[in-house]
Amino acid sequence: MTPSIRIxxxxxxxxxxxxxxxxQDVLGAEQVLRAPLIDDGxxxxxxxxxxxxxxxxxPAVSAWGWLSPSDLGGSAVLLEVEVDDPDVVGERMVAHGAEVVVPIENRPYGKRSGxxxxxxxxxxxxSGELR
Known part of the structure; x- marks a missing residue:
């Protein structure tokens, strides 16, 4: 039997x-826990x-080996979020300081994504459904 696993x-x-x-602003994330502070607050x-x-x-803490994308010269991971309206979410992200790397548009593999x-x-x- 496979054990229960969450990533x-x-x-x-x-x-x-x-x-x-x-x-919270761009994805509607709910903050469910804010754990104790480290030395710098x-x-x-x-x-x-x-x-x-x-x-x-x-937080980035180099002594712990916790490095941010800027410490590494970029992100080594892509996070994918499927939403009802990728255009609205993308626009909201940009309005809050994000930048477009690949525009959100219909893709030949049957998704609207960027x-x-x-x-x-x-x-x-x-990513979301085609328009």
Whole structure:
């Protein structure tokens, strides 16, 4: 029998509170936990729920090996979010400081999608149904 497993992505960012506010504003994420602070006043982890998914945000702490995309020279991971209206979500992300990497448009594989880099350097594929 396969054990119960959950994968909880943790996004490493310079400012977890600012990142948490961004994800709440643009994705409608619900902050469900803000764990104890580290020495410099940043929370060690902020847990979020979006629909049936969860993800976490933590501060960059080089001594712990926690490096943000800017520390690494870019993001090594693509996060994909499926939404009802990718255009609206993409526009909201850009309005809150993200940048378009690949425009959101109908793709030959049957989805409407594009890539957005959030203000913290993480890359998102914003995807939905064709228009």
């Amino acid at each position: 909880l992505p943790r996004l490493i960012v310079p400012d977890p509170d600012r990142a948490s506010a961004f994800y 940043r929370p060690a982890v902020v847990d979020h729920r979006v629909g049936g998914s969860s993800f976490r945000v933590s 890539r957005i880099r959030d203000p913290f350097g993480h890359l998102w594929i914003v």
